[in-house]
Amino acid sequence: MKTTLAQQPELQSFQPEQTIYSSSVFIERETMYVVGGHQGRLDRSQMFSLDLSKSWSTSQDPPFKKLSGGLATLAAPGALTKDKKSWFIISNATAYSYNFAASSWKSLGEKYYITERRGLAAATDPDTGAIYVPNGYGGFLDGSNEMLVYNASSSDFLKEGLHPALMGRHFYAAAWAPTLKAMLMFGGGDYNTNNTNNDLYSYSPELGWSLLTTKGDIPSSRDSTCFVPAHEGRTMVLFGGMSDQGASLLDDVYLYDVESMTWKRGKNVGVVGGARYGHVCAVSDNYLIVWGGGSDGPISNLLMVYDIEKAEWTNHYSYKPAPVNPTDLFQPSSALSLPRSNLKAAVGVLGIVVMLVIGGF
Structure with a gap:
């Protein structure tokens, strides 16, 4: 009798379990990595990757790969190192590094000054390799946090001052803008009031913090969103999130032009279960890839793809090699x-x- 695929479990594709507030990093046109998250009443240690070096469809076994040795984390800040060989992440007041080649985690030490607060984000300066975590340095209860800075070359933890308006901010989003030589920090909730924000701040190692005056279709206030760079950091892509105290979930897309400081609205998902919060995102070429999170209804597909160039949601991710620089x-x-x-x-x-x-x- 002929053996079917269903009779060969070892050949079946891996499908990750839905989680909220996982942590993720990505290498464009290569791989998206996801770890941890929350499901039910437990923090999960699930860890997997998504292949971005080939074309695939969201409805036909996307190329997920299960990885071993995950961390049980929830809304943990993380970022790629400068050489893109490792993943820096903070979980439960301990810093870790995940080596992609060795597929293994290494503890960088538990420090009394690394906050246990959840819902933070991190960004890496590609010039110096420094990794910045706003509100990552300081106490958990008194709200006197400052910015944690990790120097990957020396393995030192330092601190930098934080803008007064950002003290105690959590579930914000952060990304590095190479053209500005600065980190951009969007939205988030106030720890004491739970009110959400839609302000955009920049942090430059040379110029410090500043509140940016933006124009265009400015996004509404939100937290638990994703905010990732596209087009070599010239554009930032914002998707979804949650309004004040979970009053509503959002399924909207915004593009932020870094040079002109202008927001442009994209196309809403527009289907039940399309609104997301606590999800993770990646950008590869002209595609925004969204995975997991919580929703306002049953999720029919954990993986969603948005074509940035065509301004439409699609079931297909089409891989294109990076253009050759002459x-x-x-x-x-x-x-x-x-x-x-x-x-x-x-x-x-x-x-x-x-x-x-x-x-x-």
Whole structure:
């Protein structure tokens, strides 16, 4: 008798369990990583990845991969290291590092000054490698938090001042804007009042904190949203979240142009179960990928995809290789990677082209 796929459990694809307030990082066009979250009354240690290096459909076994050794976390701040080889995360007043190549976690130590507060976010300065966690340094009950700074090269924990308006802010979103050389921090709830915000602050290691005056279709106040960079950080994508004290869940999309400081509204999900809070997001090429979270109704598909360029929700993620930068072709590393015979041939062809061009002139 012919054996079917259903009779071979080891061949069946992995489908992650729905969780709220998981933590996530992503490497564009490569992989999205998700760990932890809450389900029922328990913090889960589920950990998995989603392949972003191939095309797939949300309805036909997306390429999830179960990973071992997850952390039981809830709304834990995390960010990629500068070299994109590790994942820095804080859980229960302890800092951890996950090495992608070794598929293993390493404790960076439990520190008395690392807050136990949940609902924080982190962002990495790609120039210095410093990782910033607003409200990550200080006491939990007195609200006297400051910003925690982790120096990955020296493994040191430092602190920086925090804007007074952001003291005690939680369930906010943060991302690094390379063109500004600054971290952007959006929204979140006030710890004492639970009122949500829609303000946008920037933090520059050189200039400090500032409240940005933005224009366009400014998003409403919210927390538990996602806010991720696209187009090499020139655009920030905001999706979903929760209004004041959970009064309503949101299914809207906004694009923030970093240079012009302008918000532009995208297309709502518009289906039952499409509104999300406590979800995780990634951006790869022109696609926003949304996974998990809580909703206002039964979720038919934990994974959603938004085409940024076409401004529409879709069932398909289409992989495209990164465009080749012409200047990379003339870097020494590129030339040295060619076999000697190919290198000679390339130099010869280049010389002929130059002679033809000169002759034309």
